[in-house]
Amino acid sequence: xxxxxxxxxxxxxxxxxxxxxxxxxxxxxxxxxxxxxxxxxxxxxxxxxxxxxxxxxxxxxxxxxxxxxxxxxxxxxxxxxxxxxxxxxxxxxxxxxxxxxxxxxxxxxxxxxxxxxxxxxxxxxxxxxxxxxx
Numbered sequence: 557x558x559x560x561x562x563x564x565x566x567x568x569x570x571x572x573x574x575x576x577x578x579x580x581x582x583x584x585x586x587x588x589x590x591x592x593x594x595x596x597x598x599x600x601x602x603x604x605x606x607x608x609x610x611x612x613x614x615x616x617x618x619x620x621x622x623x624x625x626x627x628x629x630x631x632x633x634x635x636x637x638x639x640x641x642x643x644x645x646x647x648x649x650x651x652x653x654x655x656x657x658x659x660x661x662x663x664x665x666x667x668x669x670x671x672x673x674x675x676x677x678x679x680x681x682x683x684x685x686x687x688x689x690x
Contacts, residue, residue, distance in 0.1 A: 557643070562618040562633035562682055569605040569621045582612030590621075594665045598623060607666070633672070633680040641669045644685035651675055651683075663687055 565572050573584070586609045591602035604621035618635060638644040648661045654676040661671030661683055670684045 557639075558637045560616050560618055560635040560637065562620070562635045564620055564622040564631040564633060564680075565605075566631070567604065567621050569608060569619045573605075573608055573610050573617075573619050576617065577610060580612045582610060582615075585609045585611050585616075588666065633682050635682040635684065638683070638685040641685045641688055644669055644671075644683050648673070648683045651681055 563569075563572075570587075576582075577584070586607065587605065588607040589602065590597045590604050590606045593606055601621070601623070605619060607618065607620055609616055609618045636644075636647060638647065645661055648671050652673040652675065655673050657671070657673040659670070659672040661669060664670040667687055668684045669687055670682070672680070672682050674680050
């Protein structure tokens with residue numbers, strides 16, 4: 557299991573991450589815009605960041621602009637990555653009890669099993685695992 561920081565910016569993710577890179581160095585490993593995803597792009601969100609990860613040494617900072625209308629009062633998400641889908645599902649099911657599932661754990665277009673929820677204490681979580689090869 558690996559824990560990573562996920563920051564929600566509400567519209568200026570790319571600007572913020574470029575600023576961090578200018579100060580700290582490092583590289584962007586992945587940049588996905590909403591317009592590049594398989595779902596309908598919300599109005600005005602096509603050129604906004606759906607997912608981005610930035611690596612500086614052993615540190616990975618992930619970021620997104622989030623969806624329009626999402627509350628931005630809790631911008632930090634804890635992201636747990638597991639080696640297997642079974643581990644991910646088990647933790648997702650247990651941590652989300654009495655919370656609010658915002659995205660069920662399911663296969664994603666970027667090649668991972670992925671889900672999101674806010675737990676009963678108001679903490680935002682993202683759970684992922686590689687898709688199992690058939």
